Amino acid sequence: MSDRPVYRQIADQVRQWILSEAEPGTKLPSERELSQQYGASRVTVRQAIALLRSEGLIDVEHGAGVFVRARPPVQRLGQERLSRSNRQQGKGAFLADLAAAGRQPSIQVDVRRGPVPTEIAERLGVQPGQEVLIRDRVMGTSDGQPLQLATSYLPLDLVAGTQIEQGDTGTGGTYARLEEILEPKGRSLARFREEISVRMPLPEEAVALRLAAGVPLIRVVRTAFDDQDAALEVCDTLMAGDRYELTYDISNA
Amino acid sequence: MSDRPVYRQIADQVRQWILSEAEPGTKLPSERELSQQYGASRVTVRQAIALLRSEGLIDVEHGAGVFVRARPPVQRLGQERLSRSNRQQGKGAFLADLAAAGRQPSIQVDVRRGPVPTEIAERLGVQPGQEVLIRDRVMGTSDGQPLQLATSYLPLDLVAGTQIEQGDTGTGGTYARLEEILEPKGRSLARFREEISVRMPLPEEAVALRLAAGVPLIRVVRTAFDDQDAALEVCDTLMAGDRYELTYDISNA
DNA sequence: CAGTGGTCTAGACCACTGG
């Protein structure tokens, strides 16, 4: 059908080649070559390439060429990352995940006090704007690849003066400390709720996570509850959509 | 400052306006107007608009204009959608969800036998290519908005000749039937595992789900297990990323 | 330095929307 726009026809053919034959990493013909092959202007060819890029199928390297994208290794996140036994082995959730994948983790932390955003306040059961403890983390591998941007919010009346206000929360991480804080009060860390949503990143976020074109964000908002269903902590995490797979087990109750 | 490409500067300013002041549905200046305002060619303005489009911030309507995107209503999917009590009220997972949201569901089903894809075979515990029952479904609201594309795979030795081979699986859906099949054998439907991943849609998928530009896909692969950890069914679902939020509860075991 | 993608232009014509 030649009533289909030229740039779409080009994209269609290249896409089909990528999805059927092409090996990841294979170089596409240059824009000027494609332009000749299809008898189209270079602008039109670029339009086709932009389309494939937004679909996450190719990587464009300035000065080098356009390449079939290779999927990065996927990190599988299971709910056991939040298990008590994992914490007793001294690992926080993120460290446990990466260790399981045999990679060296690296975390930068910024701890401060500040007003809680409305959206988080609802989950934490506090007034919007109330002052809470905020832990901002950039988590990645030691080779410098950022993997997650996480921000935790905790009520000050719960954690003020504890190790949770330090950059390093110690063995087992924040949740281990929370359990220690709760125990003498006769309460306990009972359950977590994770809310998962998805969207395309803002340019800022794409830079921070070094996201390639056409890669969505996964947002996980985790709320920790005690045995009386009071929220203890809300953790808002942004993850590179092409590097994670989340798995949950659900019993047939 | 001005070494930043013009199309990015335009996109940056419009983006900031969208994220701070603009109401959803507000019309942007026309391409020709922006072109004059910024002293740039129309092609350059279009490049800026394409960028905002790939970020999911705007809707472009041919002949009408460019508008600030409004977020569609979000469907919250909790794990209770898989609960036995829900099924006993006669609802399958999808129907239960939509009913909870007060909307009329609509489902088209295609049932057939065919070879199981490799990826699914691994989860189902059968040989790749083996013949299985395949249930293809397009699920949406009665007003014609498709919401999910789901494909279920079930071993023939388990479900051949049962109501699961019919288009309408009856009260409580496939899982209710599976429980009926298992019970006389002394087995039971014990748990589910959901694996969640994300990517941009292929054009075909975007059309099928009527996805706007810059909207990612959520893929949920659910495996149902019996009490001996044998897989009974694998359901591969694609959902519009801007219409769903998934929530999971995890006990602190 | 040759080859690649990145940015940009001025103008043309088509296709669609809405009054």
Next chain:
DNA sequence: CAGTGGTCTAGACCACTGC
């Protein structure tokens, strides 16, 4: 019908890569 976005061109110059 006026106004909007959709498609397309031929050519220019810049910025980066890799030999």
